[in-house]
Amino acid sequence: MTETTQKGTQAKKASKILATLTTKEKNNYLRLLSEALLEQSEWVLEENQKDILVAKENGMGEGMLDRLHLTQERLEDIALGVRKIIDLEDPIGLVEKMWINEDGLKIGIERVPLGVIGMIYESRPNVTIDAAALCFKSGNAVILRGGKEAIYTNRAFEKIMQETLETCGLPCECIQLIHDTTRASTQEMFTATEILDCLIPRGSASLIQAVKREARVPVIETGVGNCHVYIDEFADIEMGLNIVENAKTQRISVCNSMETLVVHEKIAPAFLPKLEERLAKYSVELRADEKAGKCLKHSVPATEEDYKTEFLDYILAIKTVGNLDEAIEHINYYSSSHSEAIVTENYTFAQKFLKEIDSAAVYVNASTRFTDGFVFGFGAEIGISTQKLHARGPMGLPALTSQKYIIYGNGQIRG
Amino acid sequence: MTETTQKGTQAKKASKILATLTTKEKNNYLRLLSEALLEQSEWVLEENQKDILVAKENGMGEGMLDRLHLTQERLEDIALGVRKIIDLEDPIGLVEKMWINEDGLKIGIERVPLGVIGMIYESRPNVTIDAAALCFKSGNAVILRGGKEAIYTNRAFEKIMQETLETCGLPCECIQLIHDTTRASTQEMFTATEILDCLIPRGSASLIQAVKREARVPVIETGVGNCHVYIDEFADIEMGLNIVENAKTQRISVCNSMETLVVHEKIAPAFLPKLEERLAKYSVELRADEKAGKCLKHSVPATEEDYKTEFLDYILAIKTVGNLDEAIEHINYYSSSHSEAIVTENYTFAQKFLKEIDSAAVYVNASTRFTDGFVFGFGAEIGISTQKLHARGPMGLPALTSQKYIIYGNGQIRG
CATH class of the missing domain: 3.40.309.10 (Aldehyde Dehydrogenase; Chain A, domain 2)
Structure with a gap:
């Protein structure tokens, strides 16, 4: 079993538990995560230095190096970003409308999590925390596939996020990073129809094109801006x-x-x-x-x-x-x-x-x-959708949800 | 150029015009279409008989034959269905929310058509009219790929729908049927990423499976009900x-x-x-x-x-x-x-x-x-979505739309 299949299967199980958490439980996790990031900042910065070292050896350009580089200040910003997600309205469980139809059925439209979300992105390590926190708050399990340039930093972040999940008595498979940074793991995510309810690629035009060409799972294209x-x-x-x-x-x-x-x-x-x-x-x-x-x-x-x-x-x-x-x-x-x-x-x-x-x-x-x-007033976003189905424009928490009809009857049958 | 590419290119052009029609113009078309279907019922029933004849020669079973068969009464039901779509609220142009952000930008979320919708379905000829009328009312061009069993009936329907478009001074490419009923035309629709904004397969589990496996265009899966x-x-x-x-x-x-x-x-x-x-x-x-x-x-x-x-x-x-x-x-x-x-x-x-x-x-x-x-009170539906992205459950007109942010400024730049 490959890493993606194995982690995906675990994520699917974890997503069932995530879907039943209360807003309080989710916010408590985010608060502890924000604290843990600050407490362990020294170690995270050390791990980030390993990425920087490898990147320099490989001759990475200044702009890319800057995006990869974490400082104490940037880490504090990331932790602050997590705390801000606490203040966002939890979209899950919201019944937008409920009515009684001609048969006396009480029909409601309830917001529910998508389930398991895959994220493929490039070298900015802050995306790892941002995306995980947004998926978590919206009740989704997430499988993160970050750029290989940030693998030390991302693994450090994964460790902190999973330890905090354990502290909260939650399965650590709610948030998982794919450690295999070869092209094979990306390919696998493209076709993981039994696992991923949605794949969000975030990055260059060439990544988005590859997704368009090869993905079998439902996709939300983001971020290419001409x-x-x-x-x-x-x-x-x-x-x-x-x-x-x-x-x-x-x-x-x-x-x-x-x-x-x-x-x-x-x-x-x-x-x-x-x-x-x-x-x-x-x-x-x-x-x-x-x-x-x-x-x-x-x-x-x-x-x-x-x-x-x-x-x-x-x-x-x-x-x-x-x-x-x-x-x-x-x-x-x-x-x-x-x-x-x-x-x-x-x-x-x-x-x-x-x-x-x-x-x-x-x-x-x-x-x-x-x-x-x-700027639009949605708080943190997971990306900007350039497609027409599901979500279009900046995607806040509601874009990470689906709906379900809940129907209360008292024995109705159809005539 | 294949039939699908050619019709798709025309549909894309027509969709721009469709997106700008007023509700009155759209309802006027639907009214005339409903009348034309009744006026030309004799001819439609003759064409339907040709399908029935071929189907009988090919040994089609009773159930399938019944679904294929049109009668004067069934045709009247189809025409009535079109008139009912007139009464449905036009979702296009609805601004669900408009607010002024911190920069003084007036930001609105407006409902817009998807653009060009592809429909792949099987032998029920009523789907041809239902789907076309729903796509039209929601401002979308449609490319219909019906089952080969109903090709005479579907071509008759296409002729009536296109003649009525011309009567209204609209491009007949707003509603087009693919005449090629071989598997090649279905395959082409699966991969027509430059043309189709959305593909809605409606039919058997095997059709839905083929779409899942092979489609590159955005898809809304419908109708398999276990x-x-x-x-x-x-x-x-x-x-x-x-x-x-x-x-x-x-x-x-x-x-x-x-x-x-x-x-x-x-x-x-x-x-x-x-x-x-x-x-x-x-x-x-x-x-x-x-x-x-x-x-x-x-x-x-x-x-x-x-x-x-x-x-x-x-x-x-x-x-x-x-x-x-x-x-x-x-x-x-x-x-x-x-x-x-x-x-x-x-x-x-x-x-x-x-x-x-x-x-x-x-x-x-x-x-x-x-x-x-x-039953849920949405009026006619184009299908029942069993996926989580974009639409889930019975899909009325709003499921055939997307959104766009419209922003009124007075010279704002970002600081």
Whole structure:
């Protein structure tokens, strides 16, 4: 029996117990976990140093190293994140609606856990704790498959989480990490239909593509953000400059940052030179189509590939359009359906953009950077869904639940 | 380009138009469609006769023939079904919640269509109209892949639906039937990730299994019903007899009928002989485990396979258990997670069954036969989901929608 099958089978059993816990029991666990993380911070940081050492030997780049690196302060943030999940409303057991039908049956729709959730993610070790705590609070067992770069740190986290489960008299299989970091274990999770009720991949476009191609289990795709800002003919230019600067440069490595500027050809000559000036201090490389190029001092020609790419870098693709329909068509074709914004003072165009853009979050006159569970007021999120089934946009605790009809009768039979 | 790719590409375009229709426009179409079905009933019945002729030549059984066969009365029922969909609330555009966040962004959650829905189903021709009308009302384009047995009837229906679309000035690609009834076209739909936002298979266990194994597109599994009734130690025997008789025999061919009786060993000697008497007039074959067999005059031994099977026939598997936990374990293991019932007067056991049974609909003291969109008060349904993601239980119009965050700003950027 492979590690995944064995841990999966145990997780399924543990999920039955998890589903029956009270909110108090779950919050008590989270409180103890938060404390344990702080108490054992020295050891966790030592284990993290082992990951850092291996990563440096393997020549990992600065950005990646930074994401992998834990400090006392970062660990305190992670522990604080766990405590914040205590304050989130427990979605389980909520009966959203209950009614009596014509037969006298009392029918209710009750929120229930999904069961066993698989998470595949990359090198950020904080995801290990965040994801586990969110799955736990929503009554789900979780199987974590983190990146191999963080394996020492993740194993330390697993040990602390499982010891705390034992302290609470709960099966340690509520939260399990896959120790095998070869591709084989990922593959196994893709096809574990008897075990996983849901698989949430969190990471690069290539991971999401592999999941799309190979997964047999129900999946919620997350996080690939090829986001657009459209500067309409009737945009407030100063507002447009602020929004593009923010969406492109405030944090380049995140999924809700902007990758392509779509601009109306009538406003391009007034807008683009000012934008070039604004972005100069960030050395943003501009990849422009022909019309846009003519308005810019320094740019390279944009390719088809550029419009398809989530750069996560100081690169901006630019596309000029003759009208709003063309803008909508371009965005709906190239976008990863994450977040898009229009900047306009025209009422009709704003409404049309909101209606016809087919993405999880559609903005009028605001930066795409706001698509985020905390900003929307949901608290911690497990990811941002870019698919249409089940959950779309930032996923808080309710996205980790399903429903069940509970029906109270008194002997009814169907005539 | 294959038929599926070509029709899919057209459907995607049509779905953009469908998403912008008003409720009035959609209802007007449904009204005209309902009229057209009646006006052209003679022709439809002729085309249906062609299917019947072929089916008879191929030696189709009575039950299947009956499902395939249309009469004037059945056609009127189908047309009436379309008119009833007019009365259902249009879910599209509903903003369930709108709030202003800390940044002053006005954030709303709006219901939107899924886009293009694929339906794969078997020989009942009424599904062609029902599914198309439900997808249309929820603003979705649909690609129908019906059983080859009904191809003449389905093509006639497609013609009427498309002519009516043209009458309304709508693209006829809103509703399309795949004419290729070979396995190749089903396979293509399984993998049409660029086209289908959702695939809904409706039919036999073998179809659902094939979808599970081979589909790459997002799927909502429907309709396989291996349903259980558990007669608890503290059951009212007369109520139990009524419920089992109803759940097993009132309509054997439907997914919410009962397949396995689970019975507490303490009540089995009192309950089973009376049940045998009650079921005698339907000639129900009893397949019992050893303990149950001892309480029955005529039974055959139940096999592992029997407990796994959706008989859809006058056959009942029987399993005795020593306590409620055993009953729950048996049901959660063998069930297709559709509908299960407990018959008991014990309060604690009733609550435990509701909590721990992991199925779409869980009943206390009522027949499983009630799991149905009409009975629950949702109006027409497109199927009964037995999965946990997106939709679970009877799926009305809201199950055919997704959501999108619409955000009104006035220049906000993220700090």
